[in-house]
Amino acid sequence: MSGGAWLPLLVLASSLVTGLVIFALPETSQRLRSSLNLAGALIKLGLVSVMLWGVYLGQQYEARYTLMPGIDFLLRADALAMLLVTLSAALWLFTTIYAIGYLEGSPHRSRFFGFFSLCVTATMGLALAGNLFTFFLFYELLTLSTYPLVVHRGSTQALRAGKLYLGYTLSGGAVLLVGIIWLHGLAGNVEFVHGGALADLDPALHGELIIIFILLIAGLGVKAALVPLHGWLPVAMVAPAPVSALLHAVAVVKAGAFGIVRVVYEVYGIEFAADLDLLLPLAVVASITILYGSLRALTQNDLKKRLAYSTVSQVSYIVLGTSLFGPIGTIGGLVHLVHQGIMKITLFFCAGNLAETLHIHRVSEMNGVGRRMPWTMTAFTIAAFGMIGVPPMAGFISKWYLGLGALNSGMDWVLLVLVASTLLNAAYFLPILHAAWFKPQQGPWPEERARGRLETSAWLLLPPLVTAALTLAVGLFAALAISPLEWARIITLREYVR
């Protein structure tokens, strides 16, 4: 192993070891657990920053281990991996802070934080995976480590959600596995490379390659919540707020979307996928998901459920961008991978704050809440505007590039989808904002704000404020060299210019 092998392994270890140690801690050693959690998250963020800088300078980080004859366990930090790795590392820190505040005094915290760390490890692993085999390892580890988080509360509803979640994700995993092994049989140990590796295969195999593509996308589409495979996502929101935040922003749905990005760009290669006529069907599925998710979000009264359907819709922007042939669409899809994460995690943090502080779970209960919790609702408002795509926020950048990309690739109808979706976004977010800021309060709050005190615990308030600020910043400073947009541009350049 070369020196560059240790960094990716250390990035994984920083949360894996933390998780395992936390499992062993007794329930009562709260201070130690919190310190460990934060230390792990900070160390990871530090390691990731070093790696990010190295990748920017063109350094190679690769760890390889032969697991079976012909099959390698391969971790490789390329530019695309760093997109998700950096996002996860940053948001893990915020979510950890948030979760420490959110779960204060509740039972089973060792179990919770242990699996929480495993979940982040799995996300990191699948981001860094250098081939489909390694990706699959972490993809399934993610399923297993999120199940305990979904059923954490142990209520009948939570266990039912857990059952549904497992049913969907394990079936998806099985389909994905068959696709991967099939591809393995045809093309050997397929590593992720820019431009894909399958274009040179015998044209007689193209029929099989199309079926494999469908299997892979179907398997990944379960986690990416592509319609009609999205059924688990709105149900899984019974989980505690930090879990929903993580699930919707970086972990599970992103794993699916990220996998689709890898398969299209670095297994098949976008040109080859276009040759096989695979992109148009993918774009259609993504568009249907975008519209369907938004429509369903409109009618939800439960706040977290409305956000969940919004996720169904928003994650498919990434898939949509992937299916647009041409660099600009690619940039739009990739950058949304980051933007959606930052915005959605803010929204879930805020929803959690409302539930935790004022026991507000429904949109209809939010009248006048802006005056009781102004900071929380400010963060919520920024993120909601970002989702709608109001300039200069994060979502606007994504939609702008997606629209341009659609025009460039000749799929003009996608513009209509984007416009319709934007209108629907506005239709389900604006009433919430209106009610919160302008409608009169309906009754006394269960807990009034004490003079000179924060509206809720500082642990809960800080993370959404930071992520809301990020939502603004990534839009305002999109031209800076370290912005997600620039990074997406670097990846795209490496993808198209070979």
Add this chain to the structure above:
Amino acid sequence: MTPGLLYAITGALLFCLGLYGLLLHTHLLRKVLAFNLMGSGCFLVLVGLAQRGGQVDPVPHALVLTGIVVAVSATAFALMLVRQLYVETGRATLPGEGDDP
């Protein structure tokens, strides 16, 4: 037909008879006896078929002797279990397999 083959065919018939008894009788003692019948059938086949060349083959003798030892110990063990079952339940049949005492 050589005598060897005759023995072998007799052995095969005994084996089938024993198999029939083992599967269809419910009384455990009969099952144990049926097992012994099957075993003897097997040994006859083993010795009978090996004598076809006209010369005496010593190997099957050694094998059958070993086989008999194994069968005897298995029978003893089975009888012990049957007796204990009878002491505990007052019946010599497996539960759910007929009711003869």
Add this chain to the structure above:
Amino acid sequence: MSPVLNWVAALDWIPWLLGVPLVFALLAFQFGARLAERLVVPVFGLGLLAATGLALQVLREGPQQHALGGWGAPLGIELYADGLTALMLLMTAAIGLAVVFYSRAYFRDDGRATGFWPLTGFLIGAMNALYLSADLFNLYVTLELLGLAAVGLVALSSGSAALAAALRYLLAALLGSLLYLLGVALVYGAHGTLALAQLTGLLQPGPLAWLVIALMTLGLAIKTALFPLYFWLPPAHGGAPAPVSALLSALVIKASFYLLLRLWFELFAPAINLPAAQFIGLLGAGAILWGSWLALQQRELKMLVAYSTVAQVGYLFLLFPLASFAPGAEAAWNGGVYHALSHAFAKAAMFLVAGAMVFAAGHGEISRLGGIGQQLPLGIFTFALASVSLMGLPPSGGFVAKWLLLEAALASGQWWWILVMMLGGLLSAAYLFRVLRQAFLPTPEDASFRRPPAMLVGSAFLLSLVALGLGLWANGTLTLLRVGAPFAGVTP
């Protein structure tokens, strides 16, 4: 290579593998449980060392042969060890050692220990002898010895249910071995030898060969509890004391499967036809689906685990149709053996930890195990790790096995087995999560827990780690398996 390893590899380990457990069994029988408990750890430790030494020799020098007492075939006993043998011996020794640690705590001040130790010695000795035997009649004798020791262990539990389970098991085992013996008699009659090495390639397609194949396969399928001949397994495995269940479910059924493998790929190979292999596979598929379905219906923890064995045995039999085409044959062989290995470790861990859970809760009713996660956190974690392997999820030995079997199915174009395996994986998740979800439920009000000895959970945990590790060190394991394997060198 270090000098210690060189020394280990230089000794002749084969007689030790046979003699030590048998001598231990006699001593334990003669001098009682107290002495046995003192002797058992060094004895089984030596067993593991011997198995490791033999594996090293096989890895370095290729297949090993040994004529017992200097007497070779035909009247003496010839022993033979290749990669498959070495792996099976290692598996037996490792699981045996873990079960020993467990049992010392489990049977403390328990009258059953008097019978348990000698029978376990005989069981392990018989199994080692079976794996090393190279002629058909010795295999019969070891098979019978193994069956008798196993039935004796089942009969350790008191009560008429245990006796009935033991008798049912005994009758099935005797029937199985007699069917096998009749096959042996026919082979000897036709070819005049019993040594597997000399018989390879001799059996030609024809009525006699088919009768032999049918008799031997049927007999061994009964002993391996292949669907629909599994009736004896759940009461015997589910009703026995936990360490016995672990030995039976993890190891004993693998012995008859191992024999079936040897016969199909060496003795029967020239006479096997496609429909026969497909038919065996069909029974395997039936086992996977029906066994899983029955496991879903169980209310008792140990019965659920026992029915899971019925289902998992099915995967082993998919090997036969999957290996019948040249592309994918090696992957199928590797996958089937790998499944046998990883199932052994995962199932032993699961039965042992189930015993600890029953001990802690005072009962085995799954629906009343709520709160077990707080009482036995490491226990439920062990159960979860073992489940991961049984479900075939990464990273675990079960996953490697599933990967290889799926690879074989895709390479040979037998897509119907893929559907069976996918469905089987999901069904296993369905029944295993019935237990795992209890960890997240609140403790029932009328529940009272007592703390089991640490060794109970500890030894199970180690086994589950090995099941996991098999997924990470597949390369070395497969290299050992390739020594002397029927498909070695055939590229898939």
